[in-house]
Amino acid sequence: METIAITHSGYEIKRGRIAEITELTEQEKLYRIVLPNDETLDHDPGQFVEVSLFGVGEAPISICSSPTRRDSFELCVRKAGRFTEALHQLKAGDEVGIRGPFGVGFPVVPLEGNDVLLIAGGLGIAPLRSLINFIIDNRRDFGKVDILLGARDSESMLFGGELAYWDKRIDLNFCCSVDQAAPDWQGNVGLLTGLIPGVTLDPLKTIAVACGPPVMYRYVVDELLKKGIPETHIYLSLERHMKCGLGKCGHCQIHDVYCCQDGPVFNYRWVKKIKGAI
Amino acid sequence: MGRPKVAFFDLSCCEGCQLQVANLGEALLDVLGLVDLVEFREVMSESWEGRYDVAFVEGSVVNEESEQRLCEIRQRSNVLVAYGSCATIGGVNGMKNRKLLSDVQSTVYGDKGDWFPVTKTRALHQIVEVDYFIHGCPIHPDEFIKVLKSALAGLPYLVPDYAVCVECKFNENVCMYDKGVTCLGPVTRAGCNSWCVNNGNVCYGCRGMVSNPNQTGAEEVLRSYDLDANLIANKMMMYNAAMEQCDE
Amino acid sequence: MTQALIRKEKLAELVTFLASRQKVVGPVPLSNGQFKFAEVSSLAEMALDYIPTILPPKKYFMPQHETLLKYDVAKGQQMEAVVEVEELTLFGVHTCDLAGIQCLNVVFSDRPKDLHYMIRKNHITLIGLECSDYCDSYANCGMLRNHLPKGGYDLFFSELEDCYMVDISTHKGESLVEESGLFEPVVFEVEKQLQTLRKAKKKIFKSEVPIRYQDIPRLFDETFDSDVWKRLGEKCLSCGNCTNVCPTCYCFDILDEPELDLSKGRRIRVWDSCQHENFAKIAGNESFREERFDRKRHRFNRKFRYPMLRYKRIFCTGCGRCSRTCMAKIDLKETINALMEERG
Structure with missing residues (x-):
């Protein structure tokens, strides 16, 4: 058996340097990563990368910064298993391997010129943040922007400082809700879906994008359809185990579709036809 | 940082798993270069008073004395590894759990049974927290090395939770059922590289069952081969009896 | 030539x-x-x-x-x-x-x-x-x-x-x-x-099941909710024999194998199986094909339905290995016959 060195195999990593780590909550950390020679990742909002630590493995993590920021990118990582626990032990200056970006992200082109309704539940704010900040950086290209955010409680709410900034901007309608309120909480209490009826929108001019835990989607879609938003104007980001990122390994497959290549963002018109997709 | 202090202990067992470690050959030298071996009865006479970074414990707990000893080892260890079927699932020692303890005592010790008080056989995790499991009777040398590497790297080791059949197919063995012999491979968790079947033997289930076996499906399989489901259940009990009452 | x-x-x-x-x-x-x-x-x-x-x-x-x-x-x-x-x-x-x-x-x-x-x-x-x-x-x-x-x-x-x-x-x-x-x-x-x-x-050599090649994908479309899958799920041991012996199953896992010094090592891929319980699990332990019947149905559809959409061909070669090796005697021809019978 002969061992041949190859390039462009799809499995090679780029050596990313962790420039900065911000502790968001006890469970979530934000990593800012710089590629060698200040190379730009060149991603679309909603895409993901495979993050690698040799000896531990790889995991798909969605990119949570806007591509308008070109010098580095950010990943929000929840401690949820063997790999992410190892990732949480790293310090600024350490290296991680990066493959990607992979997949089809949020529908930036159809969003342009339209009103935008963005809905994030729990950790779903991480990928959606890439789109929100992209819209803010290109604000004149989009119509009315509504952001609805749901979290378990105020402690688990991510990106607190940024949320306050979005809330303050007059060209964004920001609204959030928690499932369980602490005594000092002054905002909405209840499920995220409860916020949808209150949004004022022109259903034919609005495109809705949702990102959150799988259980959330059915309820969110029901509310959106009640508002009169056409099925084709609804986009969902689906979570699956994207192992190879190259549409081969089969772990993220939903029927004939590979979530890593054909998604993770899908139009509801397609999702609706696929049993078990949400 | 110095090399991690590693110790090996045995409770009720045949010490065959220690022998597997001692017999690692060249790999043993590599291992010894990485760790500071402070206690290992089978290969050295020294003992150690300090704290263990990694303690490997073989054998099951069958009396109060060994329970106490295990608790002491746990207290003195940063990482505790249960290795060998006796330690991970109770192993063959568990067979006595299906009998009255008094009968067991009198069978072994005759009329002096009272002199040797015993308890039901338990695996280590039924008493103390166990950080790593190396299943098998005896342990498979490759898996021992894998777990050691995980322990040294501070990473969890995930025991495969699929059937031995997977590895057996990788090795392209003729299925034991096609040879007309019963084999516990289809319900036993993999990780041994189908060691026994590769060498012409059947799987005895020494690694314990997969976490969610399809029991009715398995019984149907046995019926289709004209085999008595009780026969297989009994075979499974050779290694897994200690897991019956406590494995919730 | x-x-x-x-x-x-x-x-x-x-x-x-x-x-x-x-x-x-x-x-x-x-x-x-x-x-x-x-x-x-x-x-x-x-x-x-x-x-x-x-x-x-x-x-x-x-x-x-x-x-x-x-x-x-x-x-x-x-x-x-x-x-x-x-x-x-x-x-x-x-x-x-x-x-x-x-x-x-x-x-x-x-x-x-x-x-x-x-x-x-x-x-x-x-x-x-x-x-x-x-x-x-x-x-x-x-x-x-x-x-x-x-x-x-x-x-x-x-x-x-x-x-x-x-x-x-x-x-x-x-x-x-x-x-x-x-x-x-x-x-x-x-x-x-x-x-x-x-x-x-x-x-x-005649078609072993009374169905025309071009009608096979539709059969699987129309029987997605069939009880046949439930029955297969009850029998299946999830041992993965069918996928390992299949000439067109190519799913894999990616793992790291460090050497003892923990510095050098290899990243490898290993055959994996959609029949295993944790195959479609994500972080946080949610599994998208938790039930055996769902995994069984997925495998059959990956042979007869999905690749038709993606690669314009059926991914069953007719070698019979899956039926030959199945411990639970899940038979490919019988399954297709049962699906046809149930569809009517």
Whole structure:
């Protein structure tokens, strides 16, 4: 058996340097990563990368910064298993391997010129943040922007400082809700879906994008359809185990579709036809 | 940082798993270069008073004395590894759990049974927290090395939770059922590289069952081969009896 | 390209010639009437009258364990992508297995291409062998029309009265024929014998299930919620035998194997199975195909329905391995029959 060195195999990593780590909550950390020679990742909002630590493995993590920021990118990582626990032990200056970006992200082109309704539940704010900040950086290209955010409680709410900034901007309608309120909480209490009826929108001019835990989607879609938003104007980001990122390994497959290549963002018109997709 | 202090202990067992470690050959030298071996009865006479970074414990707990000893080892260890079927699932020692303890005592010790008080056989995790499991009777040398590497790297080791059949197919063995012999491979968790079947033997289930076996499906399989489901259940009990009452 | 013939008494010499050039792999007998592809140095070691081997020849195209990268973390995340290859001649591959390799070719050459597969494939010479009759009752090659050669080989041998008709399909095959000096030009009599063989096969190989090829994907569309899947789920042990022996199953896991110094190591891929309980699990432990019936249905649809949409072909070759190996006696033909019956 002969061992041949190859390039462009799809499995090679780029050596990313962790420039900065911000502790968001006890469970979530934000990593800012710089590629060698200040190379730009060149991603679309909603895409993901495979993050690698040799000896531990790889995991798909969605990119949570806007591509308008070109010098580095950010990943929000929840401690949820063997790999992410190892990732949480790293310090600024350490290296991680990066493959990607992979997949089809949020529908930036159809969003342009339209009103935008963005809905994030729990950790779903991480990928959606890439789109929100992209819209803010290109604000004149989009119509009315509504952001609805749901979290378990105020402690688990991510990106607190940024949320306050979005809330303050007059060209964004920001609204959030928690499932369980602490005594000092002054905002909405209840499920995220409860916020949808209150949004004022022109259903034919609005495109809705949702990102959150799988259980959330059915309820969110029901509310959106009640508002009169056409099925084709609804986009969902689906979570699956994207192992190879190259549409081969089969772990993220939903029927004939590979979530890593054909998604993770899908139009509801397609999702609706696929049993078990949400 | 110095090399991690590693110790090996045995409770009720045949010490065959220690022998597997001692017999690692060249790999043993590599291992010894990485760790500071402070206690290992089978290969050295020294003992150690300090704290263990990694303690490997073989054998099951069958009396109060060994329970106490295990608790002491746990207290003195940063990482505790249960290795060998006796330690991970109770192993063959568990067979006595299906009998009255008094009968067991009198069978072994005759009329002096009272002199040797015993308890039901338990695996280590039924008493103390166990950080790593190396299943098998005896342990498979490759898996021992894998777990050691995980322990040294501070990473969890995930025991495969699929059937031995997977590895057996990788090795392209003729299925034991096609040879007309019963084999516990289809319900036993993999990780041994189908060691026994590769060498012409059947799987005895020494690694314990997969976490969610399809029991009715398995019984149907046995019926289709004209085999008595009780026969297989009994075979499974050779290694897994200690897991019956406590494995919730 | 063209055709040639080789006398039966010269076949042994041909195998010796091939083995003198590079490693030759062919079907060798095991116990209990079973076979496997293994290295041979002579014709005598092979059993050319064989039923499908336990594992299909995919193990040479995408091995059970395969190195993707070599790494060293002593100075950061350093790595090198590598592919492990050797020159190989696969001798005596049946048409069902050639069809299986063709399916894998499509998957791995689809963008993003899989270089590991593509490079290894280029190092393999494929010599096919025609079946004149069914290997056993598990096969369903007739239904998928894989009992006849449809390309995918360098050379293809059809056994006739006292010689083999050889179809030469590539330059690689052509130069083998020339270099060996063991082949003869085709004569009319032999051509006639081949026609007779094919005519006879037409009578022997019939669709094993009363369904037309073009109607198969629709059947699976219409029976997605069938109780047949529930019944399979009750039987299935999730042992993964069916996917491991399948010539077109290619799912894999990616793992790191550190060396003892924990600095160097290899990133490898290992065959995985959609039948395993944690295959579609995500962080936080949610599984998208938690039930056995759902996993079983997924596998069947990945053979008969989904690849039709993506690759315009059915990914079942008719080799019968899954039915032959299933502990729970889940039979492919019976399953399709049951689906048809239930649909009415």
